[in-house]
Amino acid sequence: MTQPISYDVVVLGAGPVGENVADRARAGGLSAAVVESELVGGECSYWACMPSKALLRPVIARADARRVPGVRQAVQGPLDSAAVLAHRDEFASHWKDDGQVDWVRSIGADLYRGQGRLAGPRRVTVTGPDGTVTELTARHAVAVCTGSRAALPSLPGLADVAPWTSREATSADHVPGRLLVVGGGVVASEMATAWQALGSQVTVLERGSRLLGRMEPFAGELVAEALREAGAEVRTGVNVTAVARKDGTVTATIDEGTTLEGDEILFATGRAPRTDDIGLETVGLRPGSWLTTDDTLRVEGSDWLYAVGDVNHRALLTHQGKYQARIAGAAITARAQGVPLLETDRWGAHSATADHAAVPQVVFTDPEAASAGLTLAEAEEAGHRVRAVDFDLGGVAGAGLYADGYTGRARMVVDLDREVLLGVTFVGPGVGELIHSATVAVAGEVPVDRLWHAVPAYPTVSEVWLRLLEAYRG
Known part of the structure; x- marks a missing residue:
C-alpha cells in the first residue's frame, strides 16, 4: 500500500450523483477524488435512464x-427493432465511459478505478483491478454515492433461471418472443411498454391491486388499460411463488398454482442500496443498509460522512440525486470554509427540502404519467386539509389537436388552509413536458389566486391549468 493521499472530499461512486458532488466541491475550491468500481457515469447512463428512454422514444413517437x-x-407496420436497439446502444455510449472519464478530469477531480471501502473515519481504501491498494484520506468529507441495485426476492428456482433485472431489460440485444414481467412499478410499466411494442408478448404480474401504486390510482389504471389495448396481459393481485427454466423456457407459478411460460422473465420488484461492500462496519454502520441523513445529506451521528442519491432512500430518482448532490456540495463547501450558520431553513441553500415536498417524476409509458409533490392520499395522511380537483384532459382543446381521441386525466391537490398546491398529477400523451410547471407551482408554493394570472397559451395541453383552476373556483 502506498502512502495515503489526502483530499478535501472523497466521493464513492461516479454516477451522476457522485459526479455532481465532486463538481460542486471543485467549484467551491476544494480538492476531490472520485472512486468508481464499474463504468463512470453510473446506472443512469448505461442501464437505466438513458437506455430505457432510448428504447421508449420510438415507441411513444409511433403511438x-x-x-x-x-x-x-x-406509420403502419412494426417497429424496426434492430434500429431501435442500435439507437439505444448509441445513447448508452456502447457501454464505454471514455467521455464521462474526460468530464471528471475536466473539472479537476482525480479518478480512482476500483472497489472503494471506508477504512475508518475519513479514510477510504481503493482496491484496483490489478489488486493494488491505494489509501485516500478526506480532510472534510466522504460522500457515499454508490446508488442502488435491483432487489430480487427469495424464490425457489430463481438462481437457476437467470432472470432479467432492470439492467438486462435495458441492455438486451434481442427481443424475446414472450416476456414475463414481475412487478408493477415504474421499471415494470416502462419495460412492459417498450418490449410489447418491440414485438414481445408481455405478461405483467403485479401483487398489488394496480400498477404504479405510489402515484394517484388513475395513473396505474390508465397505463394498465393501454398495455392491454396494445396486446399485453396485465394481472394484478397475484404473487409469483416459484420459477424454473427448462430447454430455454421460463415457467412462473402464481398463487393458485397456475403456471405461465415465457422466454425471459424480468423481476422489477424493488431496489436495495449498494452499501454491502463499502466498509460501513468500520464506522459503526450496518453493511447493506440504507443511510439516514439530515437535510444537508450528512449521515446522522456523523460530522464528515454524507450519503447522497439512492443510498439515503429519500427519492430514488436521478434528478433528485443530482439535486441532493448540489445541496451536499454546497453544505460541504460551507462547512469547510467555516461558515458558522448554514442555510438549513425551509428552502434554504443547504437544505434538500424538495425531497419532502416537491419531487417530480415522469413515467415514460403510453400514456405518460407525471407527478409533482404529494398524492391526495399522502397529503391526507400528512394531516393536511385538502381538496382534490380533477379534470378530463381530453376536454382541453390543445389535447384534441395533439391526438385524436386523446385520453388522459389531471389532478391537483390543494391545501385549503394556505390555498397552495401540494401535488399535481397528469396522465396522458406528452404530459411529461407539463410537469415542470407543476413542480414550480408546488415548490414555489404559488398561491392559487396568483396561478389564476399565469395564463396558459392557447391551444396547448397546458390549458388544463386553467380548467383545473376554474373547477376549483367554481
Whole structure:
C-alpha cells in the first residue's frame, strides 16, 4: 500500500450523483477524488435512464403519430427493432465511459478505478483491478454515492433461471418472443411498454391491486388499460411463488398454482442500496443498509460522512440525486470554509427540502404519467386539509389537436388552509413536458389566486391549468 493521499472530499461512486458532488466541491475550491468500481457515469447512463428512454422514444413517437390524421397511414407496420436497439446502444455510449472519464478530469477531480471501502473515519481504501491498494484520506468529507441495485426476492428456482433485472431489460440485444414481467412499478410499466411494442408478448404480474401504486390510482389504471389495448396481459393481485427454466423456457407459478411460460422473465420488484461492500462496519454502520441523513445529506451521528442519491432512500430518482448532490456540495463547501450558520431553513441553500415536498417524476409509458409533490392520499395522511380537483384532459382543446381521441386525466391537490398546491398529477400523451410547471407551482408554493394570472397559451395541453383552476373556483 502506498502512502495515503489526502483530499478535501472523497466521493464513492461516479454516477451522476457522485459526479455532481465532486463538481460542486471543485467549484467551491476544494480538492476531490472520485472512486468508481464499474463504468463512470453510473446506472443512469448505461442501464437505466438513458437506455430505457432510448428504447421508449420510438415507441411513444409511433403511438403519437398513429393518433394524428394524415400521419397515421404513414406509420403502419412494426417497429424496426434492430434500429431501435442500435439507437439505444448509441445513447448508452456502447457501454464505454471514455467521455464521462474526460468530464471528471475536466473539472479537476482525480479518478480512482476500483472497489472503494471506508477504512475508518475519513479514510477510504481503493482496491484496483490489478489488486493494488491505494489509501485516500478526506480532510472534510466522504460522500457515499454508490446508488442502488435491483432487489430480487427469495424464490425457489430463481438462481437457476437467470432472470432479467432492470439492467438486462435495458441492455438486451434481442427481443424475446414472450416476456414475463414481475412487478408493477415504474421499471415494470416502462419495460412492459417498450418490449410489447418491440414485438414481445408481455405478461405483467403485479401483487398489488394496480400498477404504479405510489402515484394517484388513475395513473396505474390508465397505463394498465393501454398495455392491454396494445396486446399485453396485465394481472394484478397475484404473487409469483416459484420459477424454473427448462430447454430455454421460463415457467412462473402464481398463487393458485397456475403456471405461465415465457422466454425471459424480468423481476422489477424493488431496489436495495449498494452499501454491502463499502466498509460501513468500520464506522459503526450496518453493511447493506440504507443511510439516514439530515437535510444537508450528512449521515446522522456523523460530522464528515454524507450519503447522497439512492443510498439515503429519500427519492430514488436521478434528478433528485443530482439535486441532493448540489445541496451536499454546497453544505460541504460551507462547512469547510467555516461558515458558522448554514442555510438549513425551509428552502434554504443547504437544505434538500424538495425531497419532502416537491419531487417530480415522469413515467415514460403510453400514456405518460407525471407527478409533482404529494398524492391526495399522502397529503391526507400528512394531516393536511385538502381538496382534490380533477379534470378530463381530453376536454382541453390543445389535447384534441395533439391526438385524436386523446385520453388522459389531471389532478391537483390543494391545501385549503394556505390555498397552495401540494401535488399535481397528469396522465396522458406528452404530459411529461407539463410537469415542470407543476413542480414550480408546488415548490414555489404559488398561491392559487396568483396561478389564476399565469395564463396558459392557447391551444396547448397546458390549458388544463386553467380548467383545473376554474373547477376549483367554481
